[in-house]
Structure formats: C-alpha cells, structure tokens
Amino acid sequence: xxxxxxxxxxxxxxxxxxxxxxxxxxxxxxxxxxxxxxxxxxxxxxxxxxxxxxxxxxxxxxxxxxxxxxxxxxxxxxxxxxxxxxxxxxxxxxxxxxxxxxxxxxxxxxxxxxxxxxxxxxxxxxxxxxxxxxxxxxxxxxxxxxxxxxxxxxxxxxxxxxxxxxxxxxxxxxxxxxxxxxxxxxxxxxxxxxxxxxxxxxxx
Numbered sequence: 001x002x003x004x005x006x007x008x009x010x011x012x013x014x015x016x017x018x019x020x021x022x023x024x025x026x027x028x029x030x031x032x033x034x035x036x037x038x039x040x041x042x043x044x045x046x047x048x049x050x051x052x053x054x055x056x057x058x059x060x061x062x063x064x065x066x067x068x069x070x071x072x073x074x075x076x077x078x079x080x081x082x083x084x085x086x087x088x089x090x091x092x093x094x095x096x097x098x099x100x101x102x103x104x105x106x107x108x109x110x111x112x113x114x115x116x117x118x119x120x121x122x123x124x125x126x127x128x129x130x131x132x133x134x135x136x137x138x139x140x141x142x143x144x145x146x147x148x149x150x151x152x153x154x155x156x157x158x159x160x161x162x163x164x165x166x167x168x169x170x171x172x173x174x175x176x177x178x179x180x181x182x183x184x185x186x187x188x189x190x191x192x193x194x195x196x197x198x199x200x201x202x203x204x
Contacts, residue, residue, distance in 0.1 A: 021136035022124050024158040034061040037180040039068075046170035058177070064100060065191040079193040084204070086193040095195045097203040127151060133161055 036059045043052035054073065060066035063082075070076040075090035080100055087096040121142060127135035133153040140147065146167065153162040159180055165173040195201050 020126050021134040021152065021154050022126055024134065024154045025124070025136060025152065025160075028158065028160070029062075032062070032182055034183050034186050035059070035180065036184050036186065037177045039178075040176045042174045044172045044174065048172075051171075059186055059190055061186055061191060067190050077193070079191060081191050081193060086195075088193070088195070088199070093198070094200045094202060097195075097201060099204065122150075132156075 036057070038055070039058050040055045041053065042050055045051050054070050056068060056070040056072070058066070058068050064080055065082050066078070066080045068078040070078075077086075077088040077090075079086040079088075083100055085098045085100045088094075089096075122138040122140055125137045125139070127137045129135070130153070133155055135151055135153045138150040138152065140150075147165045148168050149166045151162075151164040151166075152160055155161050160177060162177075163175040165175070167173075
C-alpha cells in the first residue's frame with residue numbers, strides 16, 4: 001500500500017488546555033510508552049477527491065514497536081518488532097519484510113514510536129487553532145522521508161485527534177483517531193510476526 005507509512009502512530013494524555021501543540025507533542029512522547037486506538041484513514045488527490053479509505057486498530061510500544069491492523073475494506077497487518085518492518089497483505093497472500101530503519105527513514109513514525117529526539121529529524125512549527133484543535137506542522141529535515149510535511153491536531157486534553165500527511169505528488173493522507181488508551185499493557189506477542197505458512201515473502 002503506497003501510503004502505508006501513514007499508518008504508524010498515535011496518542012493521548014491529560015495536559016494544560018493552554019499549552020501549544022508542540023508542547024503537547026513533546027510531553028506525550030516523554031510520558032507515553034504505549035498506546036492503542038481505533039483509526040480511519042483517507043487518501044485525497046490533488047483536487048481533494050477521496051481515492052482511498054480504510055479503518056482499523058493501531059497499537060504501539062516505544063521505542064520502535066507497533067502493530068496496525070487494517071480491517072476494512074481490505075485485511076492488512078503492519079508490524080514493527082523493533083528490528084524489522086512486516087507488511088502482510090491478506091488478499092495478495094504476500095508478506096513484505098524490510099529492516100525497520102530502512103522502511104521508516106525520516107517518517108512520521110519517528111515522531112511517535114521512535115526516540116525522544118523529535119527535533120533532530122523534524123522542524124516543528126505551531127500552526128494555530130482550527131475547529132477547537134491546536135495544530136502543529138512537522139517538516140522532515142532529511143531527504144529520505146515519504147512526506148513533505150505532517151500536520152497534527154490536538155484537543156484540549158492533549159489527545160492527538162488528526163494527522164495530515166502531505167507527499168510530493170500533492171496527495172494528502174488523513175488519519176483520525178478515537179477510543180485512545182494511553183499506556184495500556186500490551187502483550188509482547190502483538191509486536192512479533194511470523195509469516196503464515198504458504199505465503200510469498202518478499203524482501204530480506
């Protein structure tokens with residue numbers, strides 16, 4: 001899936017309603033070690049027309065472990081086990097595997113599931129308040145990112161509500177999160193992946 005890297009991130013935590021989006025993001029990364037949420041994902045073309053939609057459940061455990069389960073309209077599982085990135089496409093009966101660092105690069109996953117050094121890889125800028133949400137813009141400093149810019153919107157409880165990811169081709173991926181659980185106990189098995197018997201494995 002072309003926009004798969006959009007699917008690796010999330011958050012929620014109590015915080016001052018007066019804090020800006022950058023402060024809320026930094027506090028979240030410092031305090032949130034794991035999270036689970038439902039998500040919806042839409043991909044829009046240059047004209048704002050929806051060309052793709054999906055939904056499912058996201059989990060992560062920092063640093064570098066995550067699991068995204070796409071349930072509709074297709075079945076797909078993405079797992080980061082701390083060393084490798086696994087993508088299982090049920091319909092294609094195919095698993096793609098890469099080194100985690102190579103798969104993610106300077107992606108938005110580095111903001112939430114990676115290290116605490118946010119500003120080492122991204123330039124952060126406050127982007128005002130819209131519809132009661134505090135927004136920030138994160139621009140990758142490196143040239144290896146899949147996205148030209150990332151916008152994140154937080155509510156007054158410092159929960160991440162929306163992420164907008166813009167690529168160089170004018171496409172926008174919009175992720176919306178709900179039913180967020182912060183620092184839940186997640187089974188270690190959730191972040192391990194063994195290719196099912198009989199599937200094609202592509203990559204390392």
